[in-house]
Amino acid sequence: MGDDPSRGPMMTRVCWQLVEILSLMLHPDERQAVRGDLVEFGATGSQALRDVLGLVVRRQATPWTHWRPWLTLASLVVPLGMLLSVVSKSTADGSAVYVWMYANNWKWDDLGNAGFWYVFVETVFLVFKWYLALACWSWTSGFVLGSISPRMIPTNGVLFFLMLLFGALVGAPRYFAYVWPFRYGAKGPVFSLVFYRETFPLIVLALLVVGPSLWGIRQGERTERLRPLLRQVLWIAAMATLPAMVIQNPELSVFLKVFRRREIWDAWQIWLLQLVVYWPVAYLVASAIGRHRHRRMTSI
Amino acid sequence: MIGEFEYLILSAATRLREDAYGAAIRQEIEDATRHGCSIGALYTTLDRLEAKGFIKTRMGNPTPRRGGRPKRMVRVTAMGIRAASDFYTAVTRVSRDVSWETIRVAVR
Numbered sequence: 351m352g353d354d355p356s357r358g359p360m361m362t363r364v365c366w367q368l369v370e371i372l373s374l375m376l377h378p379d380e381r382q383a384v385r386g387d388l389v390e391f392g393a394t395g396s397q398a399l400r401d402v403l404g405l406v407v408r409r410q411a412t413p414w415t416h417w418r419p420w421l422t423l424a425s426l427v428v429p430l431g432m433l434l435s436v437v438s439k440s441t442a443d444g445s446a447v448y449v450w451m452y453a454n455n456w457k458w459d460d461l462g463n464a465g466f467w468y469v470f471v472e473t474v475f476l477v478f479k480w481y482l483a484l485a486c487w488s489w490t491s492g493f494v495l496g497s498i499s500p501r502m503i504p505t506n507g508v509l510f511f512l513m514l515l516f517g518a519l520v521g522a523p524r525y526f527a528y529v530w531p532f533r534y535g536a537k538g539p540v541f542s543l544v545f546y547r548e549t550f551p552l553i554v555l556a557l558l559v560v561g562p563s564l565w566g567i568r569q570g571e572r573t574e575r576l577r578p579l580l581r582q583v584l585w586i587a588a589m590a591t592l593p594a595m596v597i598q599n600p601e602l603s604v605f606l607k608v609f610r611r612r613e614i615w616d617a618w619q620i621w622l623l624q625l626v627v628y629w630p631v632a633y634l635v636a637s638a639i640g641r642h643r644h645r646r647m648t649s650i
Numbered sequence: 651m652i653g654e655f656e657y658l659i660l661s662a663a664t665r666l667r668e669d670a671y672g673a674a675i676r677q678e679i680e681d682a683t684r685h686g687c688s689i690g691a692l693y694t695t696l697d698r699l700e701a702k703g704f705i706k707t708r709m710g711n712p713t714p715r716r717g718g719r720p721k722r723m724v725r726v727t728a729m730g731i732r733a734a735s736d737f738y739t740a741v742t743r744v745s746r747d748v749s750w751e752t753i754r755v756a757v758r
Contacts, residue, residue: 379709379722384689386712386719389671404690412694 365395378537398408442554492563671721704730
């Protein structure tokens with residue numbers, strides 16, 4: 351009955367581990383049935399790997415014969431990946447100045463200065479607000495991708511992260527070179543350091559875009575289990591967040607000229623839109639409270 | 651009209667009756683065609699047949715022989731039987747007066 355995954359040679363163990371990982375991309379019921387079939391059929395590690403890989407590829411490729419995945423790719427995956435990489439780069443560059451200010455120019459004597467604390471708190475709040483907004487946009491993007499087609503999550507996820515990588519390495523730098531040719535001007539000393547110019551944007555991308563997006567995808571995958579009304583509310587919040595990302599970021603003013611028109615910022619709708627951006631925080635807190643109450647109820 | 655692989659699955663599942671599930675159908679097809687049958691092709695075709703209403707599937711109980719994992723049980727519907735029957739009729743009709751054995755020997 352095939353080779354035993356736990357006692358076979360190294361290659362067999364690796365194959366079965368890959369089978370285990372790959373089969374995570376299948377629906378749980380199908381995963382169980384397929385793994386059972388492989389055991390019953392006496393498949394060797396390499397046969398099992400070939401079989402599961404074939405099934406996963408077919409599962410992911412089949413939907414591409416219809417128009418929907420192409421529409422999702424063109425209307426969500428590519429634009430979101432590019433927008434997030436631009437916003438991430440801009441947030442990283444904006445906050446790099448403050449990080450450099452405190453990390454590279456730290457003086458212990460400043461701690462006794464009341465003015466230092468005033469500026470420090472203000473800066474921390476400002477940077478935190480930027481970071482939270484970026485994390486929320488990323489989470490929302492992942493949430494939309496995860497809920498729009500749970501079966502396509504592996505493919506859409508990989509394409510989305512490839513898009514982010516492309517945006518971070520090629521798209522965003524070229525975009526900024528086009529929009530603001532003399533962008534770094536007075537910030538020259540900060541960006542003369544390779545860390546702030548090259549590494550810091552990638553750290554921000556990994557922590558505030560890739561991480562939250564993955565989390566959002568996981569949460570979006572679970573929306574099928576929610577009540578239809580709640581699902582609609584979440585979708586409306588998500589849909590409001592994405593235009594807010596374009597409107598609120600001055601770096602994206604090439605796409606929309608809205609940001610330059612200062613008079614619109616007094617409108618209450620824009621204030622509301624700015625608050626809606628943080629909906630993932632409210633959603634996650636509410637979910638955590640709900641889970642906690644459910645656990646307490648079941649333990650009684 | 652169904653495809654030849656769909657026909658093979660419908661025939662194997664009908665033959666197996668209550669014992670029709672992934673691994674058993676695969677074995678039947680491999681025995682009949684003397685060719686390998688990939689799990690990928692089998693499971694995606696099962697989905698297609700189910701979407702067309704030709705079969706119904708459900709998860710069976712876990713068995714120790716399968717490492718405690720359940721089977722995906724398959725039942726051919728009346729529509730599936732009709733589709734397979736139509737395919738068979740078409741194949742036998744189009745093959746009338748054609749003796750493949752004779753032609754094969756002649757070609758050799």
